[in-house]
Amino acid sequence: xxxxxxxxxxxxxxxxxxxxxxxxxxxxxxxxxxxxxxxxxxxxxxxxxxxxxxxxxxxxxxxxxxxxxxxxxxxxxxxxxxxxxxxxxxxxxxxxxxxxxxxxxxxxxxxxx
Amino acid sequence: xxxxxxxxxxxxxxxxxxxxxxxxxxxxxxxxxxxxxxxxxxxxxxxxxxxxxxxxxxxxxxxxxxxxxxxxxxxxxxxxxxxxxxxxxxxxxxxxxxxxxxxxxxxxxxxxx
Numbered sequence: 576x577x578x579x580x581x582x583x584x585x586x587x588x589x590x591x592x593x594x595x596x597x598x599x600x601x602x603x604x605x606x607x608x609x610x611x612x613x614x615x616x617x618x619x620x621x622x623x624x625x626x627x628x629x630x631x632x633x634x635x636x637x638x639x640x641x642x643x644x645x646x647x648x649x650x651x652x653x654x655x656x657x658x659x660x661x662x663x664x665x666x667x668x669x670x671x672x673x674x675x676x677x678x679x680x681x682x683x684x685x686x687x688x
Numbered sequence: 689x690x691x692x693x694x695x696x697x698x699x700x701x702x703x704x705x706x707x708x709x710x711x712x713x714x715x716x717x718x719x720x721x722x723x724x725x726x727x728x729x730x731x732x733x734x735x736x737x738x739x740x741x742x743x744x745x746x747x748x749x750x751x752x753x754x755x756x757x758x759x760x761x762x763x764x765x766x767x768x769x770x771x772x773x774x775x776x777x778x779x780x781x782x783x784x785x786x787x788x789x790x791x792x793x794x795x796x797x798x799x800x801x
Contacts (some may be wrong), residue, residue, distance in 0.1 A: 580732075609789055616744050618692070618792035618796070651695065664730055674786050675744055678730030 579667050579679040587685045593651040596682045598665035603646065607668035610639060610650045610678065612661045623644060645650070652684075660686045690715065692782050692793035693762075700799045701770050709765040709796045713782030720763045721781040721790055722748075722755060731779060737763060767798075775800045 579600050588594045600608075606627040611619035625632045625639045625648075632639050638651040648665050662683050666676040690725040693712040701707050713720050718739050723731040733747040737757035748755065752770075767774055777797050781790035 598734045607787070608718075612791075616794070618694075618794045619782075621789050621791055624789050666731075671787070673744070674719070674736050674783075674790075675733040675747065676721075676723075676731075676790065677733070680728075 585683045596650045598648040600667045604670045605667045609666045610642045611664045694793035702801045707767040711763040711780030717782035719783045721778045725777045
């Protein structure tokens with residue numbers, strides 16, 4: 576089965592700096608990857624996704640990088656703001672047609688004013 | 689455009705009672721997913737349903753747990769004869785069809801006395 580881990584459980588970043596959150600996965604057949612943000616007491620909020628036929632995708636202030644060779648995924652947040660403080664999860668789909676997502680344990684991002 | 693709606697937000701049950709958790713997907717979404725989250729952990733897949741059909745229940749315990757998504761009305765996750773270990777946050781997600789991002793509700797926090 577799939578296992579998904581994150582490299583750091585907590586990350587503190589100065590407001591205005593860039594943040595990078597990393598994620599490793601185990602299944603080379605995984606083809607779809609999603610980053611979610613979860614604030615206290617709320618459900619995961621979709622941030623950005625990427626499919627295995629891409630290695631980079633950009634959104635508003637966020638970039639996801641996918642390295643299939645080493646099975647590694649990262650989320651970059653530019654110019655972090657206090658509202659970015661949350662727990663970030665990567666989620667991985669094991670293969671096309673199998674819609675159950677495997678979530679990592681999460682990285683808690685704290686923005687220092 | 690309303691998001692995924694879950695109710696109740698908090699549910700307290702005594703051991704041996706039944707818990708019913710409801711989920712109304714986003715408008716136009718016919719695919720529903722249930723996940724469970726323990727404190728300080730990632731979400732764990734339980735079951736994937738389309739209207740009137742269970743597509744994948746590989747993450748759901750074989751006993752005491754059941755899920756349905758009727759033609760009319762919300763999806764229901766039912767836990768019979770609850771035990772202390774059932775205490776968790778239960779999240780529902782929906783998508784318009786497979787191979788699309790899953791969008792989450794804010795969960796039901798189940799506490800077992």
